[in-house]
Amino acid sequence: MGRNITQKIIAAHLVEGEMVPGKEIALRIDQTLTQDATGTMAYLEFEAIGIPSVRTELSVSYIDHNTLQVGFENADDHRFLQSAAAKFGVYFSRMGNGICHQVHLERFGVPGKTLLGSDSHTPTCGGLGMLAIGAGGLDVAAAMAGYPFYVKMPEVVNVRLHGKPAPWVAAKDIILEVLRRLSVKGGLGKVMEYTGDGISYLSVPERATITNMGAELGATSSIFPSDEITRKFLAAQDREGDFVELLPDPDAEYDQVVDIDLSELEPLIALPHMPDNVVKVAGVAGQKVDQVFIGSCTNSSYTDLMRVAAILKGKMVHPEVSLVIAPGSRQVLKSLAANGALADLVDAGARILECACGPCVGVGQSPPSGGVSLRTSNRNFEGRSGTADAKIYLVSCETAAASAITGKITDPRDLGEPIEVTMPEKFPVDDRMIIPPPEHGENIELVRGPNIKPLPVASPLPEEISGEVLLKVGDNITTDHIMPAGAKILALRSNIPAISMHAFERVDATFAGRALAAGGGIVVGGLNYGQGSSREHAALAPLYLGVKAVIAKSFARIHMQNLVNFGLLPLMFEHEDDFEDIQPGDRLVIEGLRDNLAANTIKVLNATRGNTYSVKHSLSERQIQILLAGGLLKYVQARVQGESRVNK
Numbered sequence: 001m002g003r004n005i006t007q008k009i010i011a012a013h014l015v016e017g018e019m020v021p022g023k024e025i026a027l028r029i030d031q032t033l034t035q036d037a038t039g040t041m042a043y044l045e046f047e048a049i050g051i052p053s054v055r056t057e058l059s060v061s062y063i064d065h066n067t068l069q070v071g072f073e074n075a076d077d078h079r080f081l082q083s084a085a086a087k088f089g090v091y092f093s094r095m096g097n098g099i100c101h102q103v104h105l106e107r108f109g110v111p112g113k114t115l116l117g118s119d120s121h122t123p124t125c126g127g128l129g130m131l132a133i134g135a136g137g138l139d140v141a142a143a144m145a146g147y148p149f150y151v152k153m154p155e156v157v158n159v160r161l162h163g164k165p166a167p168w169v170a171a172k173d174i175i176l177e178v179l180r181r182l183s184v185k186g187g188l189g190k191v192m193e194y195t196g197d198g199i200s201y202l203s204v205p206e207r208a209t210i211t212n213m214g215a216e217l218g219a220t221s222s223i224f225p226s227d228e229i230t231r232k233f234l235a236a237q238d239r240e241g242d243f244v245e246l247l248p249d250p251d252a253e254y255d256q257v258v259d260i261d262l263s264e265l266e267p268l269i270a271l272p273h274m275p276d277n278v279v280k281v282a283g284v285a286g287q288k289v290d291q292v293f294i295g296s297c298t299n300s301s302y303t304d305l306m307r308v309a310a311i312l313k314g315k316m317v318h319p320e321v322s323l324v325i326a327p328g329s330r331q332v333l334k335s336l337a338a339n340g341a342l343a344d345l346v347d348a349g350a351r352i353l354e355c356a357c358g359p360c361v362g363v364g365q366s367p368p369s370g371g372v373s374l375r376t377s378n379r380n381f382e383g384r385s386g387t388a389d390a391k392i393y394l395v396s397c398e399t400a401a402a403s404a405i406t407g408k409i410t411d412p413r414d415l416g417e418p419i420e421v422t423m424p425e426k427f428p429v430d431d432r433m434i435i436p437p438p439e440h441g442e443n444i445e446l447v448r449g450p451n452i453k454p455l456p457v458a459s460p461l462p463e464e465i466s467g468e469v470l471l472k473v474g475d476n477i478t479t480d481h482i483m484p485a486g487a488k489i490l491a492l493r494s495n496i497p498a499i500s501m502h503a504f505e506r507v508d509a510t511f512a513g514r515a516l517a518a519g520g521g522i523v524v525g526g527l528n529y530g531q532g533s534s535r536e537h538a539a540l541a542p543l544y545l546g547v548k549a550v551i552a553k554s555f556a557r558i559h560m561q562n563l564v565n566f567g568l569l570p571l572m573f574e575h576e577d578d579f580e581d582i583q584p585g586d587r588l589v590i591e592g593l594r595d596n597l598a599a600n601t602i603k604v605l606n607a608t609r610g611n612t613y614s615v616k617h618s619l620s621e622r623q624i625q626i627l628l629a630g631g632l633l634k635y636v637q638a639r640v641q642g643e644s645r646v647n648k
């Protein structure tokens with residue numbers, strides 16, 4: 001039986017385990033990336049593991065999230081990250097060079113290799129034929145120390161794209177269609193592998209738009225073949241030598257098939273407040289718009305912004321719309337400046353932001369109260385923009401640009417003839433804003449400002465867990481609900497005691513205070529608990545506040561691993577109506593844990609109601625060992641010091 005692309009890359013990197021869907025495997029990691037909002041914790045953890053320098057082929061540290069410097073915190077963290085990169089043998093992409101995923105696609109991604117990133121949108125490099133996976137910072141720190149990455153062998157879904165996209169249909173509309181069909185839970189435990197004659201109409205940045213937003217399916221990753229289009233992109237980046245052709249075998253098999261006829265698609269839009277709340281633009285056209293944000297790692301490539309410039313050329317942004325544009329990288333911005341497109345954008349009234357994440361994660365440009373904001377990013381979770389009651393809609397660059405002119409949600413097909421933008425033969429390659437690590441950095445001192453606090457310490461799983469239900473939440477709780485981002489809170493990412501005070505504050509502002517007063521407790525959740533980002537702070541803050549377990553109907557992959565990594569127990573209800581029965585304030589007792597984990601027969605006594613619930617876990621043997629050891633850091637310290645190097 002032939003192999004698909006995903007299976008080929010896994011087989012070439014398999015360190016442990018059987019390639020049977022659902023079984024835990026270990027992968028050798030070739031490259032890692034970190035960004036600054038998760039990177040401070042990751043390098044503190046790498047330092048604690050105790051390996052002098054990284055054991056990967058390549059590790060890159062990006063500054064792209066905490067770029068709004070209001071107060072000393074972010075600038076201090078940037079200095080810490082720059083010193084950590086030099087000390088540990090990591091490339092350092094300076095503030096202003098661009099968003100991690102855009103720059104990694106341009107400068108470092110290699111078909112057929114594995115990439116582990118401390119950001120959920122790491123699968124962006126799947127657009128180049130990499131197996132690129134998002135994970136918590138501690139998993140990335142372990143990978144930098146040469147430790148393999150453990151993940152459940154994924155099912156592989158073949159998304160077959162047929163025909164040529166209809167006029168004005170963008171790559172963004174394709175991934176919005178996949179989300180509409182499969183939902184934010186549809187990709188759990190799966191890799192989405194794109195094939196079909198339709199992929200020949202998609203450039204690498206367009207493929208990357210699709211693999212980037214595959215994160216919103218809850219997918220382990222997403223990937224395209226590496227073909228002639230890939231080679232051309234790498235050649236344009238002066239990296240043709242990195243090209244490797246990577247195609248599925250003709251007789252490759254898949255666990256699921258999704259067929260999409262691109263000629264039947266039309267511009268789509270995700271309505272507040274979920275990326276899978278997708279309808280046709282035509283169905284909501286005419287709604288007044290207050291803000292348009294064009295940017296983010298999903299849509300801020302050269303071709304994206306050239307299309308926007310062509311639509312806006314000679315026009316003026318509507319007087320009641322604020323149009324903000326954040327180019328994805330310095331390379332993109334330089335290209336637009338060189339060919340006059342930047343002048344066209346400024347001439348039309350666009351507000352040009354620096355090459356960074358910015359508004360996407362609430363770092364600047366928050367909309368007005370109750371404002372309607374059209375965004376080319378990938379998440380519209382409630383409150384993420386920094387304005388609690390703003391309504392965020394997710395669209396393509398074309399829909400965003402058309403709407404900025406009219407002041408209301410506008411179908412780009414109203415603009416007439418589609419815009420044709422060609423990929424340049426050569427990009428203006430200039431890596432001077434990427435600092436390579438020195439030959440010997442071991443004597444470099446880490447620069448720790450007052451915002452860098454010591455790592456919280458997890459403890460081994462106790463025999464018994466008891467405590468009150470501190471909070472009960474419903475389905476699809478995101479990491480933005482658990483640990484909000486935004487300029488003010490994101491700046492506290494290296495300061496767990498401070499950031500913990502914001503845990504769940506958009507759900508229940510009393511949570512942190514009550515948790516501390518109660519000496520900790522238990523959180524109860526619904527389906528897909530912890531969907532969204534890789535931020536391990538969504539586990540670190542509950543750890544700091546004394547939360548010992550989360551009992552949910554089901555978990556998102558990255559967040560469940562982050563809970564385990566910091567010694568918090570993720571349990572699942574066996575019976576739905578037990579979720580209904582349990583109430584905030586109930587006192588729960590879970591006994592015999594260390595014995596019953598292996599047998600997976602765990603009972604939860606609700607001492608308040610006198611009921612007992614059966615719960616289960618989906619932990620692997622290794623994850624159980626991590627919980628018993630007191631978290632991944634202790635578990636890896638014991639192994640990495642002793643074990644021979646996995647990667648070298």
Ligand code: MIC
Binds near residue numbers: 037038065120533534
């Ligand atoms: C996001 O888009 O939510 C983020 C901010 O990039 C996160 C990482 C973080 O929380 O720092 C992600 O996607 O993992």
Ligand code: SF4
Binds near residue numbers: 297298356
């Ligand atoms: Fe940055 Fe937004 Fe991409 Fe996250 S989704 S990496 S915040 S641009």
